[in-house]
Amino acid sequence: GVKASYIGSKIFDAKHVSKRFDDLKILEDFNYTFSRFEKMGIVGNNGTGKSTFIKMLMGEVAPDSGEFEVGETIRFGYYSQDGLQFDEQMKVIDVVQDIAEVVTLGDGSTLSVSQFLNHFLFTPEKQHSYVHKLSGGEKRRLYLCTVLMRNPNFLVLDEPTNDLDIVTLNVLEEYLREFKGCVIVVSHDRYFMDKVVDHLMVFRGQGVLKDFPGNYTQYREWKEVQELIEKEEQQKLQEKEAPKQVYKQDRSTETKKKLSFKEQRELKELDELIPKLEAEKAEIEEAMSSGTLSTDELLEKSARMTVLIDEIDEKSMRWLELSEYV
Ligand SMILES: Nc1ncnc2c1ncn2[C@@H]1O[C@H](COP(=O)(O)OP(=O)(O)OP(=O)(O)O)[C@@H](O)[C@H]1O
Ligand SMILES: [Mg+2]
Structure with missing residues (x-):
């Protein structure tokens, strides 16, 4: 089996790292020391270099100048945006059994590989099915399992929220809550990010980075x-x-746009609607974490949750926009 891994005192340093692709700057003289319990979120527009930054951390892409110094005790777990290679002719259980027989979690408990897969929503039946029969999302979920099973102490997740469903993300969140190492996550999903990271590295384009001390x-x-x-x-x-x-x-009114009657009514409706949506979301969250739901109910709730999250996001933005003019 694989032992739980200990992170030594020296974690990880970035020293004067610069990188560009022709005219496109990705990093310019970037310096950073990763702390022992780093929980960093990375956000930024498409193409600003988030994945390239991570590939440099992982040693897959070389910087133009500067370096990343990695402590000897670091064991990376890397869930990449594009990496997913399985032997499609293998069975799910054999894919993971090739990696380890026992998995140790952050709280010290151990699980058999089969229990671990079950924890990540692979029923015993699914565990014995062939990889080529899995759906796209199930393959990503299996890929996530293979990353976590190696007991990394430095987890790097590039866009995990894009292809994993809410039920899987809940399991992952729980795993990360117990996780005793560094985590770096690239994601646009603010609900996931808020739960997992405590500060953000914002890629603002052309090599400009901002370390934001909040969620x-x-x-x-x-x-x-x-x-x-x-x-x-x-x-x-x-x-x-x-x-x-x-x-x-x-x-007194020159810089303020007045709300039309229709907009005033819309704002009032949003005032009532948003708390209702939030309440429904809280209710579903509670139900989902109660552990009493059947798989069908769980899937139904998670589908509703996806719709709710989008709706709350959209309505809140609109509320903010309108409330500026009151
Ligand atoms: N090997 C390469 N050669 C030239 N340009 C590259 C190379 N790799 C990436 N790029 C360019 O660098 C930019 C940053 O790419 P990267 O994948 O790091 O962005 P990202 O922030 O992860 O974007 P996304 O949000 O879409 O995942 C892109 O414009 C990309 O086309
Ligand atoms: Mg990317």
Whole structure:
């Protein structure tokens, strides 16, 4: 079997790392020391270099200059955005049995490989089915199992939330809560991120990185405010350029757009709707973690959850937008 792994004092350093693809800057003189219990989220637009950053950490892509220094006790677990290679002719159970016979979890408990698979929602029947018969999402879930089973002490997850369903993500969240090592996650899913990481590395494009000391929700709120400030500054600039128009208006309302009657009504409706959606979400979360649901109920709830999360996200954004003008 594989033993639980201990992280020594020296974790990981990035020293003066720079990287570019022709005109596209990815990193510029990046310096960072990863702490023992690092829980870093990575966010940023498509193509800003998040995956490339991770591939450099993993030693798969070489920086143009600078280096990553890796402690000897580090054992990476890397769930990549594109890596997924199985022998399709193998059975699920054989794929994982080739890696280890026993899995040790963060709390010290051990599971047989079969129990571990079961924990990750592979029924005994599924465990004995062939890999080529699995769905795309099931293959990603199996891939995740093969990464976690090796008892890594430094987990790197590139976009796990894209292809895993909510039930699997719940199991993963639980695993990460007990996990005693470093975690780096790239994801756009703020609910997952909020539960798993405590700070964010924001890729803002052209090698500009910002270390944000909060979770994703806090970052989005901060960003909203920043954008508002920028907008107001721009408006002030415009006023200066066109002073005549400004003098004609009442100063207290000049920068504020008034809500139409229809918008006022929409805002009032959102005021009532959002708490209802949040309450339903909390109810479903509780039901899902109660352990009393059948698989069918679990799937049904998780489907509803996906819809709810999107809806809450969309409605909250709209609420924020409208409430600025009240
Ligand atoms: N080997 C390469 N040669 C040239 N350009 C590359 C290479 N690898 C990546 N790029 C470019 O670098 C940029 C960053 O790619 P990367 O995959 O790191 O972005 P990302 O932030 O992970 O994006 P996404 O959110 O879509 O996953 C992209 O524009 C990509 O086309
Ligand atoms: Mg990527």
